[in-house]
Amino acid sequence: MRAGITKHITFHCARYTNAILFLNNGVDIFTVSKMIRHKDLKTTSIYAKVMNETKIEVVKK
Structure with a gap:
């Protein structure tokens, strides 16, 4: 709250990140x-699949 983050962040989201x-x-x-x-x-x-897709998008740019 002190950082001003108002979005609800779940444990799963933190783990995924x-x-x-x-x-x-x-x-x-x-x-x-x-x-x-x-x-x-x-x-x-x-x-790992997400990382590969990210790399492909970067190369396309």
Whole structure:
């Protein structure tokens, strides 16, 4: 509240953002999976897909 953020941010949103930031900064997907406590690497691969789509959009620009 002191920062002036009025948007409701869920735990899931924070976790997702954290995973994307890790991947964006070169942390391998296996480590990210363990850090955010996914039981299956397949679940974490969704975040990697988002990163790939982001990279494609950047290249297109």
